[in-house]
Amino acid sequence: MMPKRTKKNKPLTGQALLAKVSTLSDLTREEKAKACGYFTFAKDSTERINVMAFLNAVLDAEGMDLGAKGKSNGKLGGRKLTFRTSVQSNGNLLVGSAYTKKMELQPGDEFEIALGRKHIHLKLMAEED
Structure with a gap:
């Protein structure tokens, strides 16, 4: 036992x-699921490996969403990631939450902005201890 x-x-x-x-x-x-922590023990102490949760976590980590989280009236909502944006009427550029989630950014993360002739480069600033 x-x-x-x-x-x-x-x-x-x-x-x-x-x-x-x-x-x-x-x-x-x-075996991979167990090694990555996707298992529990039942009341009778038998081990249960949760392969489905493991596979879903791998898909999430890869940035793939096969679910229908944005489902509304039977249709999938939201935009697909295109890595393109346009300047808004107020002059701002919007980077949506799908992109920041994919990069695992957190509120408060800071960037250095470097301007080129025809490009803007954002560099994530290292955290200060």
């Missing part, structure tokens, strides 16, 4: 998950 787990495991997500998965190429999906 397996001992009961007292500490809840925290599965890997985002870039940490992708990095771990890339080192486990010789394992099965179930």
